[in-house]
Structures are given as C-alpha cells and as structure tokens.
Amino acid sequence: MEYIASIGAAFSEMFTLFGLEVLIGGMLSGVMYSLVAIGFVLIYKSSGVFNFAQGTMLLFAALTFVSLTERQVNPILAFIITSIVMVIMGIIIERTVMRPLANQSLLSLFMATVGLNYFLEGLAQGTWDSAVHGIELGIPSEPIFVAEYVPWLDILVSKFDGFAAAVAIILVVGLYLFFQYTRTGLSLRAVSDDHMAAQAVGIPLSKIWAIVWAVTGVITFIVGLIWADRLSVSFTLTWAVLKGLPVILIGGLTSIPGCIIGGLIIGASEKLGEIFFAELFGGQGIEHWWAYLTALVFILIRPTGIFGEREIERI
Amino acid sequence: MYYRETGQKINSYAEDRRMVPVREDRWVMWAFMVVMFIVVPLIANDYALSAILIPMMVLGVASLGLNIATGYNGQLSLGSAGFMCFGAFAAFNVLFRLDWMNVWVAFLFAGLVAGLVGIIFGLPALRIKGFYLIVSTLCAQFFAEWFFNAYPWFLNYTSSGVAALPPHHYRFLPFQDQIFDLFGLEKDYNAYIYRYFITLIVTVALAVAAKNMVRSSTGRNWMAVRDQEIAAKVIGISVGKTKINAFFISCFYSGVAGAMYSYCYIGNVDFMIYNLRRSFLIVFMIILGGLGSILGSFLGAVFVYGWPIFLTRMADWIFGGGTLDTAFIENNSKIIVGTFIVVLLIYQPQGFAGLWNSVKFRLRVWPFKT
Amino acid sequence: MSNAVNGKEPHMVIENIDLSFGGIKCITDISFTVYKGEICAVIGPNGAGKSSMLNVINGVYIPQQGSITFEGKKFEKMKPHSAAVMGIARTFQNIALFTGMSVVENIMTGRNLMMKSTFIENALGIGRNKKEELQHREACEEIIDFLGLQAIRKTPVSALSYGLQKRVELGRALAAEPNMLLMDEPIAGMNLEEKLDMACFIQEINRNRGTTIVLIEHDMGVVMDISDHVVVMDYGAKIGDGTPDEVINNQAVVDAYLGVSHDD
Numbered sequence: 001m002e003y004i005a006s007i008g009a010a011f012s013e014m015f016t017l018f019g020l021e022v023l024i025g026g027m028l029s030g031v032m033y034s035l036v037a038i039g040f041v042l043i044y045k046s047s048g049v050f051n052f053a054q055g056t057m058l059l060f061a062a063l064t065f066v067s068l069t070e071r072q073v074n075p076i077l078a079f080i081i082t083s084i085v086m087v088i089m090g091i092i093i094e095r096t097v098m099r100p101l102a103n104q105s106l107l108s109l110f111m112a113t114v115g116l117n118y119f120l121e122g123l124a125q126g127t128w129d130s131a132v133h134g135i136e137l138g139i140p141s142e143p144i145f146v147a148e149y150v151p152w153l154d155i156l157v158s159k160f161d162g163f164a165a166a167v168a169i170i171l172v173v174g175l176y177l178f179f180q181y182t183r184t185g186l187s188l189r190a191v192s193d194d195h196m197a198a199q200a201v202g203i204p205l206s207k208i209w210a211i212v213w214a215v216t217g218v219i220t221f222i223v224g225l226i227w228a229d230r231l232s233v234s235f236t237l238t239w240a241v242l243k244g245l246p247v248i249l250i251g252g253l254t255s256i257p258g259c260i261i262g263g264l265i266i267g268a269s270e271k272l273g274e275i276f277f278a279e280l281f282g283g284q285g286i287e288h289w290w291a292y293l294t295a296l297v298f299i300l301i302r303p304t305g306i307f308g309e310r311e312i313e314r315i
Numbered sequence: 316m317y318y319r320e321t322g323q324k325i326n327s328y329a330e331d332r333r334m335v336p337v338r339e340d341r342w343v344m345w346a347f348m349v350v351m352f353i354v355v356p357l358i359a360n361d362y363a364l365s366a367i368l369i370p371m372m373v374l375g376v377a378s379l380g381l382n383i384a385t386g387y388n389g390q391l392s393l394g395s396a397g398f399m400c401f402g403a404f405a406a407f408n409v410l411f412r413l414d415w416m417n418v419w420v421a422f423l424f425a426g427l428v429a430g431l432v433g434i435i436f437g438l439p440a441l442r443i444k445g446f447y448l449i450v451s452t453l454c455a456q457f458f459a460e461w462f463f464n465a466y467p468w469f470l471n472y473t474s475s476g477v478a479a480l481p482p483h484h485y486r487f488l489p490f491q492d493q494i495f496d497l498f499g500l501e502k503d504y505n506a507y508i509y510r511y512f513i514t515l516i517v518t519v520a521l522a523v524a525a526k527n528m529v530r531s532s533t534g535r536n537w538m539a540v541r542d543q544e545i546a547a548k549v550i551g552i553s554v555g556k557t558k559i560n561a562f563f564i565s566c567f568y569s570g571v572a573g574a575m576y577s578y579c580y581i582g583n584v585d586f587m588i589y590n591l592r593r594s595f596l597i598v599f600m601i602i603l604g605g606l607g608s609i610l611g612s613f614l615g616a617v618f619v620y621g622w623p624i625f626l627t628r629m630a631d632w633i634f635g636g637g638t639l640d641t642a643f644i645e646n647n648s649k650i651i652v653g654t655f656i657v658v659l660l661i662y663q664p665q666g667f668a669g670l671w672n673s674v675k676f677r678l679r680v681w682p683f684k685t
Numbered sequence: 686m687s688n689a690v691n692g693k694e695p696h697m698v699i700e701n702i703d704l705s706f707g708g709i710k711c712i713t714d715i716s717f718t719v720y721k722g723e724i725c726a727v728i729g730p731n732g733a734g735k736s737s738m739l740n741v742i743n744g745v746y747i748p749q750q751g752s753i754t755f756e757g758k759k760f761e762k763m764k765p766h767s768a769a770v771m772g773i774a775r776t777f778q779n780i781a782l783f784t785g786m787s788v789v790e791n792i793m794t795g796r797n798l799m800m801k802s803t804f805i806e807n808a809l810g811i812g813r814n815k816k817e818e819l820q821h822r823e824a825c826e827e828i829i830d831f832l833g834l835q836a837i838r839k840t841p842v843s844a845l846s847y848g849l850q851k852r853v854e855l856g857r858a859l860a861a862e863p864n865m866l867l868m869d870e871p872i873a874g875m876n877l878e879e880k881l882d883m884a885c886f887i888q889e890i891n892r893n894r895g896t897t898i899v900l901i902e903h904d905m906g907v908v909m910d911i912s913d914h915v916v917v918m919d920y921g922a923k924i925g926d927g928t929p930d931e932v933i934n935n936q937a938v939v940d941a942y943l944g945v946s947h948d949d
Contacts, residue, residue, distance in 0.1 A: 096657075097657050097661075100661040101660060101661055104660070104664065107389070107391060108660050108664060110391070111598075111602050111656065111660060112656065112657050112660050112661075114595070114598065114599075114602075114656070115599070115602065115652070115653045115654075115655075115656025115657045115660070116653060116656075116657060117653070118595075118599065118649050118652055118653035118656070119649065119650055119652075119653025119654055119656075119657070120653070121649050121653075122645075122646040122647065122648070122649025122650035122651075122653060123646075123649075123650055125642070125645070125646045125649070126643070126646035126647075126650070239591075242453065242591075245449070245450065245453070246450065249447065249450055286461055288457035288460075288461070289454050289457035289458040289461055292450055292451075292453050292454035292457060293454055295450050296439055296450050296451055296454055299439075299442075299443050299447060299450065300439055300442050300443070303442060303443050303444070303447075
C-alpha cells in the first residue's frame with residue numbers, strides 16, 4: 001500500500017519547479033542523443049543500412065582532432081584535416097564494406113557494421129593509447145538563471161545544452177531541406193527505397209553512397225566534438241551509439257525530425273526516471289534500461305516510430 | 316575425398332534421418348568422443364582444461380543458444396550475456412541455499428529461469444520486426460546488469476560483489492561423499508577435472524538436443540518464420556508461438572551457459588562479467604562460425620576465444636616469452652575478428668561452417684574440379 | 686474437357702469485398718462463387734487486384750468490407766492460420782519458399798499442421814518425434830514422386846531454377862492436403878515444356894484428389910484449356926464471370942485486354 005503511495009508521491013513531485021528543471025535538463029541532454037541519431041538516420045535513409053560503427057567513427061573523429069590540437073596544430077586547420085580524414089574514411093568504408101554487401105539482408109549489413117565497429121575499435125586503441133583526452137572547444141557551460149528572464153520560472157538551464165540544442169536544430173533543418181528540396185536529396189531517398197530501381201533510372205549509386213558516407217562522416221565529426229567536450233575523449237564514446245538507438249526507434253528510422261523528438265523523449269524520460277523513480281525500483285543507475293524500456297513501449301504502440309514510414313508487405 | 320557417401324546405400328527414411336549419415340563420419344565422431352571423454356582427462360593439465368577446453372565448450376553452448384534465436388529464427392539478440400547472468404545467479408542461489416541441490420538440477424533451473432526471463436523480454440517480438448528485437452534484448456542486458464547490482468541479496472551480500480564457489484557447491488554424484496571416501500579421493504569437488512566432465516556432459520547433451528530440434532518440425536518452423544514470415548503464417552505456422560519458443564530455448568541455453576561460465580570456468584559469481592561486451596563477443600562467434608549451424612557455433616567460439624591465446628603462444632614460441640603485451644594482443648584480436656567478420660559476410664555468409672561445407676563438397680570430387 | 690458449372694455446390698462464396706490501402710482502392714465490390722471441385726481461373730490485366738484478392742482469401746490482407754463464406758462458414762475477417770486449418774493452401778507469385786532449407790524440408794514444413802510433437806519430444810527424440818518424422822516423410826516423398834523432384838530433394842531451394850522452385854512451392858502447398866488450392870501465376874516465367882508439365886499437374890491434382898483450384902493466370906491458352914470457370918477482373922472490379930467460352934466473347938473483357946479509351 002505504501003508502495004503505491006510512494007509512486008503517487010514520486011509522480012506529484014514531478015510536477016514541481018524542480019521537476020520542470022529536470023525535464024528541461026533531460027530534454028536538452030536528450031538532444032545529445034539526437035545528434036548521434038542523426039548520423040544513423042542519414043545512412044539508413046540513404047542506403048538502408050543500420051550503421052553500428054557510428055560510435056567508433058565518432059571516437060575516431062574526436063581522437064584525430066585531439067591528437068592534432070595537442071600537437072599545437074591550429075584548431076581550424078585541425079578541423080579541416082579531420083573533416084577530410086572522416087570523408088576519406090567514409091568513402092573507404094562504403095567501398096570496401098557496404099558495396100560488396102549491397103544485396104544481402106539487413107541483418108548481414110548490420111552485422112558487417114558491428115564487425116567494422118570492432119575493427120575500428122582495435123585500430124583506434126592500437127593507434128592511440130587508451131588515455132583520456134580533454135577537449136576545449138570554448139563552448140560556455142555556465143548555467144543560465146532563467147528566472148532573470150522569466151520571473152516565475154526559477155530554474156537553471158545549462159548553456160552548453162542550449163548550444164548543443166542549437167547545433168542539432170541547425171543540422172536537422174538543414175538536412176530536412178536537403179532531403180526534401182534538393183536533387184541529390186531526392187536521389188538519396190530513391191536509393192534508400194530501392195537501390196536497383198534507382199540504378200535503373202540512372203542514379204549513380206556509387207557516387208551517391210560515397211556522398212552519404214562522406215557527409216555522415218563530417219556530421220559525425222561535429223557531433224563527436226560536442227560529445228567529447230561534454231564527456232572528454234575516451235572509449236566510452238563508442239557506447240554513445242547505444243543511446244542513439246532508442247531515439248531512432250521512437251522517432252522513426254527514416255526521419256530526421258524524428259531524431260529530435262525521439263531524443264527529447266528519451267532524454268526526458270531517462271532523467272525523470274532516474275531522479276524520481278529510481279528509489280522505487282531499489283537502486284540507482286536505472287537510466288540505461290529505462291531508456292530502452294521507454295523505446296520498447298513506444299514501438300509496441302507504434303511499431304515504425306512516430307514519423308516512420310509504414311511498410312506494406314507484398315507477397 | 317577418400318571417403319564420402321559413395322557406396323553407402325540408404326534403404327529407409329530412418330537411415331536417411333540419421334544425425335551423421337556417412338559411416339566414416341560416424342567413426343570420426345566416436346573417435347572424437349573417446350578423445351574428449353577418455354584421452355583428454357588422462358593427459359591434459361589444469362591449464363589446458365581451465366583456460367582452453369572448458370571455456371571453449373561453455374562459450375560454444377552460449378553461442379549455440381544465440382544461434383537458435385538469431386541464426387535459426389532470425390531474431391537478433393544483443394542480450395546473451397544478460398540471460399547468462401540470470402542463469403549464473405539462479406544456479407548460485409539454489410546451490411548456495413539448498414543443501415540437497417546438485418549441479419545438474421541447478422543448471423536445469425538456471426536454464427529455466429533464463430528462459431522465462433527470455434519469454435518476458437521476447438514478447439515484444441510478437442509485435443515488432445526481427446531487427447527491432449535488439450531493443451528488447453539490450454533492455455534485458457542493461458536490466459540484468461542493474462538488477463543484480465541493486466539487489467545484493469542474490470549475491471548473498473558479499474561486500475566485494477563477487478561470490479566464491481566453495482567445493483560443496485559441486486554435487487554431481489549421488490552419495491558423492493561416500494563414493495569419494497570409498498576410492499580414497501580428495502574431496503576437492505571443484506577441481507578442474509570434475510568441472511571438465513560436468514561441462515563436457517552438459518555440452519554434448521545440449522548439442523545433441525539442439526541438433527535434434529533443428530532437424531525436426533521445431534527447427535523447420537523456426538527457419539520458416541525466419542525466411543518468409545507471411546508464407547509461414549499462410550501455411551498454418553503460429554508465428555508468435557514459434558518466435559517465443561525459439562527465444563525461450565535460446566535463453567535456456569544461455570542460462571545454462573551462464574551457470575557453467577561461473578561454476579566451471581571462472582570459479583566465482585560476479586555480475587560484472589556478464590556485460591554488453593560479452594554479449595557482442597558471442598554475436599561475433601556466431602557470425603564467424605556460421606548463422607544457423609550447430610557446428611558453426613562451436614567453431615566460432617573456438618576461434619574468437621582461442622585467437623588471442625594462439626597469438627600469444629605463437630609469438631612466445633617464435634620470439635621467446637613475453638614479446639607481445641596484452642594491449643597489443645587485445646587490439647590485434649579486435650582487428651582480426653572485425654576483419655574476419657566483414658570478409659566472411661562478403662564472401663562466405665555461412666561462416667566457418669559454410670567454409671567447411673565447401674571444402675567437403677570440393678573434396679567429394681577431388682582431384683577433379685567439379 | 687470440363688464439367689458444367691451449374692449443379693455443383695459452392696465451395697467458397699465471396700461477397701462484396703472492398704479493399705483499400707490508404708487512398709488506393711485496390712478491390713471494389715467483388716463477388717463471385719467458386720464451386721467444389723472446379724478449376725476457377727481469375728484473369729485480368731496487371732494491377733487488376735487479382736493477387737490482392739487471393740491475399741484476402743488467405744487472410745494476409747483484411748478487407749474493409751465484405752465477407753467470405755467457406756464451406757458454409759461466413760467470415761468477415763480471415764486469419765491466415767484459420768485459412769490454413771480449414772484446408773486452404775497457396776502458392777505465391779514471387780515464390781515464397783523457405784530459402785534456408787532444402788526441397789524435402791520445405792515440403793515437410795507444409796505438413797506442419799499435422800505435426801503434433803512438442804519441442805521437448807523433438808529435442809530428446811522421444812514420443813511422437815520419430816514416428817511423425819518418418820510418417821510425414823513418406824507422404825512428402827509421394828508428392829516428390831508426383832512432381833518429379835526426386836533428384837533434387839536434398840538441394841537447398843535457393844540453388845534451384847525458377848521453374849523448379851515453383852514446382853517445389855506447389856509441393857509444399859500439396860503437402861497440407863488442402864481442400865482448396867490458390868495458385869498465383871503458377872506458370873509465369875516458364876518455358877513451354879515446364880508450362881505443359883505444370884498444367885498437367887494442376888489437372889491431375891484437380892481430377893485425382895478433387896481439390897478445388899483457384900488460379901491467377903495470364904496465359905490464355907492454359908486458361909481456356911484447363912479451367913471450368915473464369916472470373917475477369919479489371920481495375921479492382923469484376924467485369925466477367927462464367928465459362929471460358931462465355932467470358933471470351935464478353936465485350937467488356939475484350940475491351941479490357943485490348944485497351945479501349947475510357948471517356949472519364
């Protein structure tokens with residue numbers, strides 16, 4: 001009986017100003033997950049492949065950048081060099097791994113990216129050591145006292161989170177416009193739908209796929225920088241990918257705006273769950289499975305995600 | 316090849332259905348059994364048993380479990396280690412708390428517990444596509460890691476978070492104490508040789524059971540649902556039941572493997588070892604070994620587990636001891652395994668088992684080409 | 686050649702079926718009757734909704750409206766499992782064989798409704814397991830003999846040619862010992878010899894086992910030769926229904942096939 005009472009108490013606690021702060025903080029940290037998810041969706045949208053190696057690519061980008069800046073290379077130059085490295089890496093991956101597997105099942109393609117991920121991990125760990133590096137991007141991280149602007153809203157919001165959110169929105173809007181209104185974007189959507197048919201109408205598959213992986217490489221780099229600033233560059237970055245997964249499932253595997261919505265939901269539910277409900281379940285650290293549980297509940301209600309496309313199977 | 320099916324007539328469907336149809340293959344199989352049951356115990360030292368044979372068998376069973384869900388039924392699971400964790404803790408708790416418990420029943424119980432947990436986390440499969448099941452299985456994985464940390468009762472409140480397994484846990488014979496007294500044997504029941512036999516017996520039993528299931532209506536239904544879900548439905552297969560069934564059996568195997576991992580391999584119970592990394596290693600084992608192959612599950616386990624050991628040994632032998640440090644071995648293994656996965660997926664999607672089948676096929680007509 | 690349609694009892698009555706996908710109306714108000722023991726051909730230009738009609742009968746698609754009465758029982762919604770249990774078997778336009786298994790395994794899978802042994806019996810090789818496996822293997826071998834698949838019985842189906850795959854699919858459908866067999870373009874993509882073989886199989890199945898057959902087909906020669914009853918569909922609606930001779934002389938049917946401009 002008192003258990004039910006404490007659940008009720010937890011719920012009502014959420015509806016306080018503190019709860020609102022946690023909610024907003026959660027949503028904003030969820031935006032970080034959205035950024036990772038965008039990389040996934042890009043590749044999936046264009047080639048139907050679920051790229052598990054996203055996390056390690058993130059790490060690679062961050063590590064490259066960090067080793068350059070630590071050697072006193074000008075940050076802007078380092079940025080350009082790393083971008084080029086990521087583009088080349090993307091093209092190589094596409095050519096050596098994705099292309100030969102183009103006609104196999106989605107499961108095979110996914111497994112290939114899992115294998116690739118492991119390979120990159122070994123390579124990264126071999127090339128750089130496992131030390132943790134810090135990154136200073138100059139992004140301000142002091143909290144904003146919202147009360148200064150909105151008198152009754154006495155909560156704190158982190159500037160860093162705000163910056164990340166801004167980047168995410170720019171990326172999402174940019175990508176959305178790209179996919180909807182440019183010719184390359186249209187070609188990408190065609191390729192993801194049916195790459196054989198796309199070839200038949202003259203869309204150059206190899207060029208398109210190269211573009212996709214190259215663009216994703218650069219976006220991954222940018223996302224990697226933001227994450228690295230937050231978390232510092234270490235091998236835990238590779239597990240960032242696992243936070244992106246529930247986001248995509250909620251938002252829809254092919255939807256970029258869905259990444260934002262999914263990220264907000266997952267971030268919010270994670271923090272709210274951790275702060276208000278963790279004790280009820282007996283301990284801290286429910287964050288991880290709570291996020292996955294949220295995603296699970298969502299896809300049970302709407303199997304293809306909020307903005308996902310429903311597949312009609314013909315037989 | 317010097318032998319194959321030529322000249323061996325099959326006169327009935329029963330003969331056609333034999334698990335090992337070729338006569339010479341049967342000899343090889345029996346010889347292998349003799350080696351494993353009789354020769355190895357006589358000549359192997361503790362190191363060979365504890366660091367090579369036992370873990371390879373245990374991981375083979377774990378891979379077999381995953382292969383049932385993923386290879387035979389098309390449901391990708393990234394939570395194998397989580398289910399192994401449930402199995403390990405189930406076995407520990409009954410062996411620790413019940414005096415009359417023996418390892419066989421404990422392992423059976425471990426499998427059942429893991430299987431039941433598997434059913435719970437596998438229920439979403441009824442509503443979502445095979446690929447998306449990774450959400451549910453990842454949820455199970457993280458849940459397992461959190462659960463046994465949050466409720467220390469399961470580990471008997473040991474402060475270190477690791478529970479050692481004393482000899483009296485290992486009851487595998489009726490009237491064990493008396494028999495050991497009779498033969499004047501030391502009562503170190505958790506000696507590697509006994510652990511080896513326990514592992515061997517369980518592994519062989521589970522492998523045979525798996526082979527039987529795979530070539531019966533159970534296995535056919537799994538594969539039908541994997542290959543063409545709608546057509547399977549149309550011919551009357553209950554897709555939901557089949558998926559849950561595959562998942563239950565898969566997690567059962569994982570649970571037993573988990574119990575064996577703690578009891579027979581590591582020698583203590585610790586939830587930290589059943590982490591996501593281990594789940595992924597098992598996935599690698601079945602990809603390399605061959606999805607949808609029982610032999611493949613074991614081949615994959617041997618390779619993924621054995622490669623670092625092999626590498627170290629070779630380097631030691633060629634260059635003298637201690638040449639390669641652990642970091643290098645680890646990174647090298649990752650690169651090798653990762654490369655093998657991608658290469659095999661491109662050229663031989665059926666993994667090592669597929670390679671072996673190709674070799675057998677070519678040897679049928681060797682020295683001719685086709 | 687064929688028996689008269691009149692005087693036979695209905696096996697399946699389709700009434701006022703409507704099927705849409707989002708905004709696309711796939712089938713509009715279709716009704717027809719299939720009689721016991723006949724070969725009923727469903728013909729029509731591509732995209733007419735013929736496969737979808739079959740999918741409705743199997744329960745793969747759920748119609749927005751209408752009902753199917755099978756052997757006297759009326760259904761507004763059919764479930765694939767129920768259709769199978771009632772004895773409706775199916776072959777598919779794009780071949781839906783289980784690619785990971787061999788020919789005999791695919792055909793054995795067709796008999797799954799008759800296999801009662803549980804996974805424990807199967808795992809331990811006890812109880813009904815052995816008996817069922819041997820008994821059903823015999824039945825499947827009869828089908829393999831009938832269809833001439835002996836030489837390839839252990840071949841993985843993915844290694845077979847298109848024509849042979851279609852035959853294996855027929856075998857899998859026959860394994861269920863169905864009362865009604867739905868065939869979706871069974872001879873499409875085959876050469877002349879394969880077509881003749883298949884047409885013979887269809888006729889033998891119909892005559893010797895009394896199985897009612899509903900088949901979608903484009904080859905007019907085959908349709909005219911072996912079917913007792915023809916239903917014509919175009920743009921989701923029925924435009925002809927009767928014996929082959931009646932239908933072939935129907936102006937609407939001729940127009941649909943030859944293409945006449947519509948003033949709308």
